[in-house]
Amino acid sequence: MQSGIATARKEMSQGALALFFSAPAVLIIAATILVPFGMAVFLSLHNWNLKRPGRERFVGLENYSDWLSDSDFWVPLRTTFTFAILAVAVIIIIALLISLLLNERFPGRGVLRALLLVPWAIPSVVNALLWKWLLNPQYGLVNALFFEFGIITEYQNMLGSMPSVMIWLVIAYSWIHIPLATLLLLSGLQTIPGDIYESAIVDGASIWQRFLYITLPLLRPMLSIVVIFEMIFAFKVFDIIFVLTAGGPADATNVLGWQIYTETFRKLDFGAGSSIAMLLGAITLALAILFYVFLDKGVEQ
Amino acid sequence: MLRSCKFFAFLSLCILLLTTPALAQDDGLKLTGWPYEVDVVTENLGRFTDQTGHDAVFLPFPSNEYHDKMVASFVAGTEFDVAYVRDSYLAEWASAGWILPITGLPNSEELLADLPQGIIEQMSYDGEVYGLPYYSGVQTMAYNEAHLAAAGIDAPPETWVEMLEQAQMIKDAGVVDYPILMQLRSGENYLLREWETLTASRGGRLFDDDFNPVFHLDDSPARQALDWLTEGLDAGLIDPASLTDDDGTLLMAAGTTSFMTTTDYTLKAMNDPEQSNVAGDIKNALVPGTDEVRSGTWGYVRLYSITANAADKDAAWQLVQFLGGKDATGVYYVPKRWALEFGLGFSPAPLYEDEEVRNSISGWIDPDLLSEQSEYAISRPYRFVPFFSDWEIGSWGPLQAAILGDADKGQVLSDLADEWNELKDDWGY
Numbered sequence: 044m045q046s047g048i049a050t051a052r053k054e055m056s057q058g059a060l061a062l063f064f065s066a067p068a069v070l071i072i073a074a075t076i077l078v079p080f081g082m083a084v085f086l087s088l089h090n091w092n093l094k095r096p097g098r099e100r101f102v103g104l105e106n107y108s109d110w111l112s113d114s115d116f117w118v119p120l121r122t123t124f125t126f127a128i129l130a131v132a133v134i135i136i137i138a139l140l141i142s143l144l145l146n147e148r149f150p151g152r153g154v155l156r157a158l159l160l161v162p163w164a165i166p167s168v169v170n171a172l173l174w175k176w177l178l179n180p181q182y183g184l185v186n187a188l189f190f191e192f193g194i195i196t197e198y199q200n201m202l203g204s205m206p207s208v209m210i211w212l213v214i215a216y217s218w219i220h221i222p223l224a225t226l227l228l229l230s231g232l233q234t235i236p237g238d239i240y241e242s243a244i245v246d247g248a249s250i251w252q253r254f255l256y257i258t259l260p261l262l263r264p265m266l267s268i269v270v271i272f273e274m275i276f277a278f279k280v281f282d283i284i285f286v287l288t289a290g291g292p293a294d295a296t297n298v299l300g301w302q303i304y305t306e307t308f309r310k311l312d313f314g315a316g317s318s319i320a321m322l323l324g325a326i327t328l329a330l331a332i333l334f335y336v337f338l339d340k341g342v343e344q
Numbered sequence: 345m346l347r348s349c350k351f352f353a354f355l356s357l358c359i360l361l362l363t364t365p366a367l368a369q370d371d372g373l374k375l376t377g378w379p380y381e382v383d384v385v386t387e388n389l390g391r392f393t394d395q396t397g398h399d400a401v402f403l404p405f406p407s408n409e410y411h412d413k414m415v416a417s418f419v420a421g422t423e424f425d426v427a428y429v430r431d432s433y434l435a436e437w438a439s440a441g442w443i444l445p446i447t448g449l450p451n452s453e454e455l456l457a458d459l460p461q462g463i464i465e466q467m468s469y470d471g472e473v474y475g476l477p478y479y480s481g482v483q484t485m486a487y488n489e490a491h492l493a494a495a496g497i498d499a500p501p502e503t504w505v506e507m508l509e510q511a512q513m514i515k516d517a518g519v520v521d522y523p524i525l526m527q528l529r530s531g532e533n534y535l536l537r538e539w540e541t542l543t544a545s546r547g548g549r550l551f552d553d554d555f556n557p558v559f560h561l562d563d564s565p566a567r568q569a570l571d572w573l574t575e576g577l578d579a580g581l582i583d584p585a586s587l588t589d590d591d592g593t594l595l596m597a598a599g600t601t602s603f604m605t606t607t608d609y610t611l612k613a614m615n616d617p618e619q620s621n622v623a624g625d626i627k628n629a630l631v632p633g634t635d636e637v638r639s640g641t642w643g644y645v646r647l648y649s650i651t652a653n654a655a656d657k658d659a660a661w662q663l664v665q666f667l668g669g670k671d672a673t674g675v676y677y678v679p680k681r682w683a684l685e686f687g688l689g690f691s692p693a694p695l696y697e698d699e700e701v702r703n704s705i706s707g708w709i710d711p712d713l714l715s716e717q718s719e720y721a722i723s724r725p726y727r728f729v730p731f732f733s734d735w736e737i738g739s740w741g742p743l744q745a746a747i748l749g750d751a752d753k754g755q756v757l758s759d760l761a762d763e764w765n766e767l768k769d770d771w772g773y
Contacts, residue, residue: 094439094440094731181585182598294740294742297741
């Protein structure tokens with residue numbers, strides 16, 4: 044009995060010690076995540092416009108209901124979906140192809156893998172500026188190349204109209220996101236045992252059959268993680284929009300991230316901005332859960 | 345264990361001692377603004393320190409993010425003492441109590457007496473003046489004389505219709521692909537200002553004196569302005585880069601544009617051989633008009649204001665006087681330096697009589713034409729209502745859609761008028 048109490052005390056003191064050592068981390072997380080999050084929730088429930096000091100008041104869910112009945116929410120949401128679906132599709136398809144290539148043995152594979160990291164190492168704002176120069180309608184390299192190869196007869200403003208602006212935004216965004224997706228998929232491919240492929244070859248399976256019935260199903264757990272990650276990233280897109288289009292032309296690239304920025308930091312309406320940010324967070328979370336459940340079910344099958 | 349504690353205590357003491365001088369330096373005045381000629385601003389502040397004994401440091405934010413960064417700073421309580429302010433958001437900052445009026449401060453009456461009434465009005469909100477001018481001027485037209493000559497054109501256009509005709513001749517002559525650049529990008533300094541120029545030069549206004557919208561009325565000058573933009577874009581005469589470009593001055597200086605409306609001081613850079621491929625070719629002309637109206641335009645002012653967070657408001661006022669008014673020797677040192685070295689427009693009356701200033705600006709701009717342009721400037725009091733920026737931000741997308749032909753112009757203008765009226769009611773105007 045006494046030995047049991049001593050063990051319990053020892054466990055408790057170990058627990059207290061663990062709590063003591065983890066307390067700084069918990070405090071930092073609370074200060075940097077929970078407090079701002081709580082503040083955002085608080086603001087979203089208030090009428091809080093910095094241009095109208097002294098008129099702050101609790102409005103409950105009014106900000107949310109206003110947004111849900113406003114085209115200024117639904118149109119950017121549609122644009123966000125369009126951008127995210129296109130960007131994630133491009134990233135996944137290209138990353139899958141590159142990872143399949145890099146999973147093969149060939150001379151220079153190591154160099155190629157290292158080069159793959161270059162776009163990933165570039166800060167996203169620098170990436171956006173780089174594409175701004177490439178797409179410049181007066182002296183951009185893209186215009187010069189297209190003109191040289193006879194694809195266009197005069198220089199174009201690639202970011203000046205739909206669908207061109209969306210296509211180039213997706214390309215510019217994907218360029219920097221493909222490396223991470225490729226690395227993750229490559230790590231997934233390397234966990235697939237080689238003897239399964241050898242057995243399949245002995246059974247006469249073609250390359251396509253091996254990809255469809257071995258690679259894809261066994262890669263599915265990693266694929267699901269990559270899709271979820273990329274979908275979350277794409278839904279939160281802001282920096283590339285800020286640098287390249289500022290939501291234009293004619294609101295064609297006004298995604299929810301940009302709408303949040305406009306409401307909060309341009310119109311200074313922190314209540315409206317926080318509530319739309321909460322809605323974006325909820326949508327992103329719902330999508331992540333949906334993908335997780337859907338893909339996880341696939342893995343079980 | 346005890347040894348470790350002593351070591352950390354010693355280390356902490358060292359850090360404290362090392363950082364104390366740095367903290368002490370923070371006692372000086374902090375000026376913020378956008379990073380135009382930072383070295384010159386710093387030199388000017390050195391002169392201020394020599395004359396007054398107050399240390400002062402310049403801590404700028406990027407120009408295109410200035411508004412947003414400053415709002416964040418105001419909200420966070422960052423202690424800037426003096427800040428640059430654009431007239432477009434003067435009302436917003438003044439109504440929020442982030443900047444302070446200078447009315448009634450020592451010397452303010454004397455300094456304001458040297459300024460034109462229009463400039464004072466543009467620096468005012470709710471009957472109070474909120475600073476002294478950094479620079480001011482008018483929107484005018486710049487054109488490339490060599491491009492016109494190459495296309496066989498003798499004189500710049502006097503009407504907007506004529507501008508399209510000349511642009512077609514320049515394009516046909518193979519001088520440039522897109523002769524006209526308009527500032528149609530989303531953003532504070534672009535689309536709406538261009539629309540105001542195009543409207544004023546047709547004899548119109550966006551709002552009447554009671555802040556009621558008039559831009560949406562049938563066949564209004566504002567509507568005609570949008571039609572003209574669509575026509576120019578469709579004809580390939582207005583550069584499609586107009587919708588995304590953020591610095592037309594560079595394109596003009598590169599020699600790839602023949603016409604643009606621009607703020608007067610940018611002509612100095614366009615005619616500076618170190619900054620321009622076509623220095624000497626860029627001339628100013630009156631903003632085109634119609635057969636009935638000659639060259640309406642608008643003026644602007646950028647000012648220095650004391651922030652509400654300023655720790656030493658007397659010292660901050662001294663700095664504002666030095667920067668926007670007279671220095672300790674009683675001369676307009678800083679405004680004159682900006683005018684002489686950088687071509688920035690000025691407001692104090694004594695500088696107009698200054699021979700050195702007059703001789704300097706005539707090297708890159710025709711001062712007589714500039715003076716005539718100023719006579720056509722209209723006031724824009726609607727910009728000084730606190731909800732203007734909310735409405736402006738919401739107007740960029742629909743206006744671009746209307747110009748591009750993606751939306752019905754009449755419907756867009758009607759919707760924008762409704763939005764303005766809703767804001768006006770909401771704010772009790």
